[in-house]
Amino acid sequence: MQATVDGSRAPGVAPIHERDGDGALYDYRFRRLVARAAWDALPGDVRRRFSKRLSGQAVAxxxxxxxxxxxxxxxxxxxxxxxxxxxxxxxxxxxxxxxxxxxxxxxxxxxxxxxxxxxxxxxxxxxxxxxxxxxxxxxxxxxxxxxxxxxxxxxxxxxxxxxxxxxxxxxxxxxxxxxxxxxxxxxxxxxxxxxxxxxxxxxxxxxxxxxxxxxxxxxxxxxx
Structure with missing residues (x-):
């Protein structure tokens, strides 16, 4: 099963988004396209840019x-x-x-x-x-x-x-x-x-x- 529309998920499936430690929405869609170890090795700035959840009228x-x-x-x-x-x-x-x-x-x-x-x-x-x-x-x-x-x-x-x-x-x-x-x-x-x-x-x-x-x-x- 895949993630649901609201971002919830079945066990073992990465969600589309969830909140990080600061309460901001974290988008998983790009991260899921890259091997986990390679993604984690990227500089934090790169990971943050491609993890922004642009909900509502938000624009990056x-x-x-x-x-x-x-x-x-x-x-x-x-x-x-x-x-x-x-x-x-x-x-x-x-x-x-x-x-x-x-x-x-x-x-x-x-x-x-x-x-x-x-x-x-x-x-x-x-x-x-x-x-x-x-x-x-x-x-x-x-x-x-x-x-x-x-x-x-x-x-x-x-x-x-x-x-x-x-x-x-x-x-x-x-x-x-x-x-x-x-x-x-x-x-x-x-x-x-x-x-x-x-x-x-x-x-x-x-x-x-x-x-x-x-x-x-x-x-x-x-x-x-």
Missing amino acids: TYNGEIVWTRLSTAGWLLAQLCRLIGAPLPTNRSGPAPAAVAVSEDRPSGGQVWTRIYGRAHGNPQVIHSAKRFAGATGLEEHIGGGLGMALTVRAEADALIFTSDHYFWQCAGIRLRIPRWLAPGVALVTHQHLGHGRFAFDLKVTHPWLGELVSQHALFRDG
């Missing part, structure tokens, strides 16, 4: 800057094409620019909504929306718009939590199709690395098996 915010974004020619073309489904990839090659991230609970799916705001040297900032859902064969999916999404695996290594795309899919009206690897943009790799004192680095890479690295982005954030 992180402020920082995009240090650099690199796009190959194929990566730039892919990013422009993805504008049709909400521009989930950075669309500009850029240097330092302000950035902010907001995370809130997505009640209908039982997951989280992530909103990223990236400043630009010219024009309006780019706003990227995605929804993380704790579902599917890997236990975690990121839905990026237009019915497209990717299944993610999660692992902890030393001071970082690492998300890697397992496969991509399209779903609509109850139909779900797995996208063949030869049609997929490549492997997406996201790293959340602890830097100490409430700071962390965010790195995004998308690498195609034939075209090489398409997208590489490095950003620095701090707890809001």
Whole structure:
């Protein structure tokens, strides 16, 4: 049996959330995707960020800057094409620019909504929306718009939590199709690395098996 809607559980099954020693809600959904020993070895700041239970209208915010974004020619073309489904990839090659991230609970799916705001040297900032859902064969999916999404695996290594795309899919009206690897943009790799004192680095890479690295982005954030 699995955890119930209110967070209670059957014996031997980790709850979705419970209160810690300070009375705050502790979210187990990310922790359950990582081996216990590896999770416990992560820095406390990382564990706390991915254990916040954002109930009600609560929003977790992180402020920082995009240090650099690199796009190959194929990566730039892919990013422009993805504008049709909400521009989930950075669309500009850029240097330092302000950035902010907001995370809130997505009640209908039982997951989280992530909103990223990236400043630009010219024009309006780019706003990227995605929804993380704790579902599917890997236990975690990121839905990026237009019915497209990717299944993610999660692992902890030393001071970082690492998300890697397992496969991509399209779903609509109850139909779900797995996208063949030869049609997929490549492997997406996201790293959340602890830097100490409430700071962390965010790195995004998308690498195609034939075209090489398409997208590489490095950003620095701090707890809001």
